[in-house]
Amino acid sequence: MKKRVLTVDDSRTIRNMLLVTLNNAGFETIQAEDGIEGLEVLETSNPDVIVTDINMPRLDGFGFIEGVRKNDKYRAIPILVLTTESDAEKKNRARQAGATGWIVKPFDPIKLIDAIERVTA
Amino acid sequence: MDMNEIKEIFFQECEEQLAELESGLMKLNDGDRDPETVNAVFRAVHSIKGGAGAFGLDDLVAFAHVFETTLDCVRSNTLEPSPDVLKVMLKSADVLADLTNAARDGGTVDAARSQTLVRELAALAKGELPQPVAVVQETVPVQEPAPAPAAASDEAEFAPVPFSFDDFGLDEPETQPEPVGKPQYDISFAPRNELYAKGNEATLLLRDLSRLGDMSIRCSTDSVPLLDELDPEAAYFSWKISLATDRGEDAIRSVFEFAEWDCDLTIEATHGNPSTVTMDENELPMQPVPFDLSVLDEDEAETIGGIVEQEEAIAAAEAHLESLNASVMAAQGVSNVVVLADNDSRAEALKNNSSQPQAMQASVGQTIRVDLDRVDRLINLVGELVINQAMLSQSVIENDSHGVSAINMGLEDLQQLTREIQDSVMAIRAQPVKPVFQRMARIVREIADTTGKSVRLVTEGENTEVDKTVIDKLAEPLTHMIRNAVDHGLETPEKRLAAGKSAEGTVRLTAKHRSGRIVIELADDGAGINRDRVRQKAIDNDLIAADANLSDEEIDNLIFHAGFSTAEKVSDISGRGVGMDVVKRSIQALGGRISIQSRPGQGSVFTMSLPLTLAVLDGMVVTVANQTLVVPLTAIVETLQPEASAVHSFGAQQRLISIRNSFCPLVDVGQILDFRQTQADPMAGVALLVESEGGGQRALMVDAIQGQRQVVIKSLEANYNHVPGIAAATILGDGRVALILDVDAVVAASRGQSLRADMPMAVAG
Amino acid sequence: MAVKTQTVQTLTLPAVLDLNAASALKTQLLALRGSPVTIDAGQVDRLGTLCLQVLVSAGRTWEADNLPYTYENASDAFAKTTALLGVSVEQRHGEH
Numbered sequence: 001m002k003k004r005v006l007t008v009d010d011s012r013t014i015r016n017m018l019l020v021t022l023n024n025a026g027f028e029t030i031q032a033e034d035g036i037e038g039l040e041v042l043e044t045s046n047p048d049v050i051v052t053d054i055n056m057p058r059l060d061g062f063g064f065i066e067g068v069r070k071n072d073k074y075r076a077i078p079i080l081v082l083t084t085e086s087d088a089e090k091k092n093r094a095r096q097a098g099a100t101g102w103i104v105k106p107f108d109p110i111k112l113i114d115a116i117e118r119v120t121a
Numbered sequence: 122m123d124m125n126e127i128k129e130i131f132f133q134e135c136e137e138q139l140a141e142l143e144s145g146l147m148k149l150n151d152g153d154r155d156p157e158t159v160n161a162v163f164r165a166v167h168s169i170k171g172g173a174g175a176f177g178l179d180d181l182v183a184f185a186h187v188f189e190t191t192l193d194c195v196r197s198n199t200l201e202p203s204p205d206v207l208k209v210m211l212k213s214a215d216v217l218a219d220l221t222n223a224a225r226d227g228g229t230v231d232a233a234r235s236q237t238l239v240r241e242l243a244a245l246a247k248g249e250l251p252q253p254v255a256v257v258q259e260t261v262p263v264q265e266p267a268p269a270p271a272a273a274s275d276e277a278e279f280a281p282v283p284f285s286f287d288d289f290g291l292d293e294p295e296t297q298p299e300p301v302g303k304p305q306y307d308i309s310f311a312p313r314n315e316l317y318a319k320g321n322e323a324t325l326l327l328r329d330l331s332r333l334g335d336m337s338i339r340c341s342t343d344s345v346p347l348l349d350e351l352d353p354e355a356a357y358f359s360w361k362i363s364l365a366t367d368r369g370e371d372a373i374r375s376v377f378e379f380a381e382w383d384c385d386l387t388i389e390a391t392h393g394n395p396s397t398v399t400m401d402e403n404e405l406p407m408q409p410v411p412f413d414l415s416v417l418d419e420d421e422a423e424t425i426g427g428i429v430e431q432e433e434a435i436a437a438a439e440a441h442l443e444s445l446n447a448s449v450m451a452a453q454g455v456s457n458v459v460v461l462a463d464n465d466s467r468a469e470a471l472k473n474n475s476s477q478p479q480a481m482q483a484s485v486g487q488t489i490r491v492d493l494d495r496v497d498r499l500i501n502l503v504g505e506l507v508i509n510q511a512m513l514s515q516s517v518i519e520n521d522s523h524g525v526s527a528i529n530m531g532l533e534d535l536q537q538l539t540r541e542i543q544d545s546v547m548a549i550r551a552q553p554v555k556p557v558f559q560r561m562a563r564i565v566r567e568i569a570d571t572t573g574k575s576v577r578l579v580t581e582g583e584n585t586e587v588d589k590t591v592i593d594k595l596a597e598p599l600t601h602m603i604r605n606a607v608d609h610g611l612e613t614p615e616k617r618l619a620a621g622k623s624a625e626g627t628v629r630l631t632a633k634h635r636s637g638r639i640v641i642e643l644a645d646d647g648a649g650i651n652r653d654r655v656r657q658k659a660i661d662n663d664l665i666a667a668d669a670n671l672s673d674e675e676i677d678n679l680i681f682h683a684g685f686s687t688a689e690k691v692s693d694i695s696g697r698g699v700g701m702d703v704v705k706r707s708i709q710a711l712g713g714r715i716s717i718q719s720r721p722g723q724g725s726v727f728t729m730s731l732p733l734t735l736a737v738l739d740g741m742v743v744t745v746a747n748q749t750l751v752v753p754l755t756a757i758v759e760t761l762q763p764e765a766s767a768v769h770s771f772g773a774q775q776r777l778i779s780i781r782n783s784f785c786p787l788v789d790v791g792q793i794l795d796f797r798q799t800q801a802d803p804m805a806g807v808a809l810l811v812e813s814e815g816g817g818q819r820a821l822m823v824d825a826i827q828g829q830r831q832v833v834i835k836s837l838e839a840n841y842n843h844v845p846g847i848a849a850a851t852i853l854g855d856g857r858v859a860l861i862l863d864v865d866a867v868v869a870a871s872r873g874q875s876l877r878a879d880m881p882m883a884v885a886g
Numbered sequence: 887m888a889v890k891t892q893t894v895q896t897l898t899l900p901a902v903l904d905l906n907a908a909s910a911l912k913t914q915l916l917a918l919r920g921s922p923v924t925i926d927a928g929q930v931d932r933l934g935t936l937c938l939q940v941l942v943s944a945g946r947t948w949e950a951d952n953l954p955y956t957y958e959n960a961s962d963a964f965a966k967t968t969a970l971l972g973v974s975v976e977q978r979h980g981e982h
Contacts, residue, residue, distance in 0.1 A: 010164070013131035013172035020127065055164045056156075069318070076905035078320035088525065100320035101379030106174035117328060119320065121932050312935075317905055323935040327970050340972035345939055348916055348947040353908035357939050360972060 002028040003120060008038035008064060009082065009120035010056040018051065021072045030117045035059025039067045042074055047095065049120045050079045069098035076117035081106060131172040138165040142214050143291045143559045149202045152884060163192045169217065178224045179521055184235060188213050191242040200245060209241045216561050239832045260332050288356065303334055303365040306373060311359035316383035323358065327378045334366030378631040496549050502737055503546045504833035510539045511854030518713045547734050552587035554632045557596050558583045561603050567609045575625040576607055585632035587639045594711055598704045602727055603628065604641050605623050605701065610647035620722065639733055644726040650719035652676045677719045681705040712738065712755050740832050743823040746796035749859040751832055751851055756864040760826065763803045778820045780809060786811065788871040789822045811864050819868045834861065846870065898926040903937035911937050915944045923948060928959030933967040942973060
């Protein structure tokens with residue numbers, strides 16, 4: 001059974017890079033464009049892990065993570081924050097919101113896959 | 122989808138983000154302080170930086186980073202987006218656009234300019250006021266060829282620091298000679314509740330830890346209470362671990378990187394063997410942990426194969442990336458794509474004016490990107506459908522004069538449906554004029570800088586939609602007109618102040634729909650047309666007689682005459698050897714019209730009216746020498762029935778018709794097109810008064826008018842050959858092919874230039 | 887002894903025992919309190935720490951109640967995870 005990854009990112013470029021990287025690595029990939037859509041897609045996709053951006057319109061990554069953690073059904077899903085923010089403050093906010101881990105963009109396919117492997121069974 | 126395609130997507134996205142950036146900055150410039158506006162601006166730059174980073178576009182990343190840092194100050198309210206600040210930011214947006222273009226097409230970027238801006242942006246981020254541009258510019262040494270990173274390198278830690286777990290997992294074992302016995306570490310690990318709440322899992326951390334080397338573990342379960350008192354989501358277990366690994370302490374720490382905030386963790390290097398770990402008498406002995414933990418991965422059976430496959434796949438993905446980075450972007454252009462918005466949101470977007478910044482966010486509907494070819498194929502098919510439906514209607518009417526009502530009603534429904542389908546399909550190609558309008562903002566800034574004038578561009582109705590082809594062709598004439606408006610229309614700040622105006626001139630660009638066409642207005646609040654000078658110039662150029670009695674409007678419209686230019690010398694800016702006649706011609710080539718209203722001292726308004734699509738055309742169907750022709754309705758000023766008294770001959774062949782006290786050459790279309798050798802009798806036909814390039818009027822003689830109708834344009838070039846005097850063809854309801862007249866070519870031919878000048882068998886006309 | 891007259895209850899663990907399963911597992915076990923229990927771990931694919939804590943707590947509770955609490959059919963995943971975490975559930979077979 002393939003592991004299913006939900007990616008949430010408003011950048012079409014990054015979405016496509018994630019798609020190619022994850023599909024090549026044998027994951028099933030589901031994509032959303034912002035936090036609101038992410039929460040909607042979550043209901044139907046039941047992913048094994050979530051990779052999300054921080055800066056997004058409508059609902060940003062912090063809000064999205066909080067939304068997932070408040071959801072009784074999906075709060076156990078590991079969430080990786082994928083963002084160019086490398087400073088501790090942003091990381092901390094993401095952690096406080098409930099992020100499991102993070103990957104700093106520009107991501108390297110190996111590191112992305114590795115981080116996913118680390119937080120999933 | 123390969124990396125090259127993704128890179129194309131990236132550049133397309135950059136264009137969109139740059140447009141977002143520009144429109145957001147303009148809103149801020151207009152006093153919009155909605156946090157979402159600032160966020161959108163920040164996101165645009167951030168997103169460009171993110172994508173650029175992924176493709177190793179370092180210049181772009183470096184500049185975007187400095188820009189983003191300054192925008193973040195605005196976002197966090199530490200920097201007020203004053204007009205001066207926004208000036209720097211708008212220029213930075215221009216440079217960001219240049220850098221993006223350079224990254225895509227390999228062009229060059231004004232090094233001094235981007236360096237200056239990097240300094241200014243950095244200064245703003247530090248809370249310094251913007252410096253006068255001129256002073257800064259002259260002090261900047263030009264560095265070639267990659268200015269941005271060099272300039273930015275002293276700007277703190279802009280480079281994204283990749284999160285490193287290099288030593289972990291999939292990496293090859295280190296090649297260093299192993300010391301005798303691997304280093305030994307004692308690790309104590311006590312999770313807190315938050316660790317589990319955030320989706321981390323001790324089992325996974327311990328699994329990863331065990332993969333580093335030989336591990337023994339002891340779990341302390343002492344704090345686990347009886348079931349009644351147990352909080353099922355609290356952390357009770359803690360561990361003492363002994364690990365022999367040559368991967369180093371960093372590798373151990375990196376296992377806990379995500380978890381270290383939510384646990385108590387100590388890692389100590391010991392030199393002895395595991396048995397020296399202190400142990401309480403009543404504690405369980407350390408349990409060696411088997412290295413084979415494959416079962417902990419989701420799929421037992423496939424795990425080993427799966428990992429190998431994944432590694433291969435990752436290597437392949439890496440190779441993709443590397444080859445991508447190594448290869449220069451292929452010369453292929455970004456493919457032509459339209460974004461389809463769903464109808465509801467489009468309607469909503471139309472309702473939303475640009476003056477409602479907040480509403481826009483909600484009205485951005487879902488879109489799909491579709492290859493333009495596909496849309497055009499659909500448009501063609503619908504065109505066929507329209508024709509087919511018309512033919513069907515006609516043959517039913519002809520064959521059944523009694524009129525079977527059911528069939529007729531069905532046909533009417535079909536006609537209605539066909540028309541609706543056609544409109545909907547046309548709407549697919551429709552795009553807001555926003556991107557073109559936004560490009561104009563930059564033009565205004567640049568020319569304002571060059572001329573030393575202070576200009577404010579106001580745009581309205583940028584969500585007005587029009588066919589993509591029209592949009593694509595609109596940029597050039599608009600650019601020229603904007604330059605003209607700033608260069609010639611607006612006065613210098615000193616003159617404006619002297620005239621009692623504000624020092625800052627305003628150029629207003631407006632788009633709206635009016636009776637099935639798009640109307641674009643360009644208004645300036647400058648000095649208006651200097652009619653005395655225009656008139657004098659026209660006389661000098663023999664455009665008008667010295668004693669000609671012209672209305673103000675007629676004088677104003679003289680500026681559209683070929684070769685007319687009032688500027689003393691052709692200026693760098695609006696000149697370029699191009700006059701308003703060229704603008705008029707390109708608007709007319711789009712089936713449009715342009716006019717000017719000017720009020721001395723108050724400014725000028727140029728009004729352009731364009732068709733919403735180039736795929737259909739409102740035409741007048743006429744008969745010429747038993748042929749059916751279509752004359753574009755936009756070219757026709759009026760139709761008239763010549764009377765014998767109004768027609769005057771001169772020379773062997775030439776005839777004139779007098780219309781309200783002025784004479785206009787009479788041109789027999791049939792003769793010009795070689796449909797007949799001798800001129801038809803003007804009194805037996807109809808004259809179409811047309812206006813063509815340069816504003817020249819001609820009365821085109823046709824034999825009869827059949828009616829007006831919308832026709833679907835079929836390119837002759839694509840299906841047959843270019844035919845002089847003919848713009849395109851269409852198929853009428855009765856199945857006949859009708860040619861669409863190229864009015865400009867016919868008028869030019871009537872001036873003595875042969876239609877067949879470009880044909881090998883040319884006969885001088 | 888009273889113990890021998892009681893019916894042994896069997897609790898079959900679900901395949902996934904993650905964060906979300908911990909509360910439910912506790913509730914299920916509490917409902918069985920007072921009876922000897924056999925935990926069937928044969929279907930377990932994924933055993934998370936929180937659920938293992940619940941199981942250990944239950945074992946301790948049954949021990950305090952002086953009732954048998956045993957595991958059977960431990961799946962590979964169950965056995966390996968407990969071994970990895972250093973928690974030896976097998977040793978809790980039966981009573982002291």
